[in-house]
Amino acid sequence: MRSRVNHSPISCSDSTTLTTELVFDLDYIFEWINPVPPDNCFSFWIAPSTLVFKNITDLAIQMDPKPPNTFDFEMLDIYRLEAFQPENREPYWKWHIELGNGNINFTATGYEQIIKMIPALTKHQAYPDRGETNFSRTTF
Numbered sequence: 001m002r003s004r005v006n007h008s009p010i011s012c013s014d015s016t017t018l019t020t021e022l023v024f025d026l027d028y029i030f031e032w033i034n035p036v037p038p039d040n041c042f043s044f045w046i047a048p049s050t051l052v053f054k055n056i057t058d059l060a061i062q063m064d065p066k067p068p069n070t071f072d073f074e075m076l077d078i079y080r081l082e083a084f085q086p087e088n089r090e091p092y093w094k095w096h097i098e099l100g101n102g103n104i105n106f107t108a109t110g111y112e113q114i115i116k117m118i119p120a121l122t123k124h125q126a127y128p129d130r131g132e133t134n135f136s137r138t139t140f
Contacts, residue, residue: 022053022106023135026075027127030119047119048130050137053095053108063102074100114139 026049033043081094090109097104117140122128 020056022056022059022104022108024051024075025049025133025135026051027125027130028113028115029125033121041123043121043123044125045119045121046125046127048116048127050114050116050135052112052114052137053106054111055090055092055109056106057092057108059104059106061102061104063099066101076100116140 027046028049028051030045030047033045035041035043076098079096079098081096083091083093085091092107092109094107095105114137116134116136116138117127117130120127
């Protein structure tokens with residue numbers, strides 16, 4: 001999967017409850033398609049999506065810039081680690097996101113993924129003509 005934008009700021013759901021979210025705009029790869037001879041390249045079923053982690057805490061981002069002072073926002077993998085439940089609260093999980101040049105670690109109560117366009121079959125790991133980066137929560 002590839003992430004076009006790292007994360008969004010903390011957001012409030014209403015005036016009395018603070019809801020912390022970590023939101024990614026990414027091109028989600030549903031499936032890698034093996035090459036069919038004479039072609040020797042993979043194809044990909046891919047669609048833009050918004051990935052929202054709920055009630056995050058303990059956010060830690062470690063990234064090393066790549067020359068010339070740029071950051072690689074490619075997500076290599078997402079791991080859900082151990083669960084724990086604070087007293088009188090809902091369960092949390094520890095999460096680890098492996099990036100091309102770093103890591104993001106945090107805890108969250110869960111996540112939601114919104115697929116924003118119909119998946120397309122493409123030769124690239126990016127959705128064709130996806131438009132600008134956005135954190136829309138509206139599905140196609």
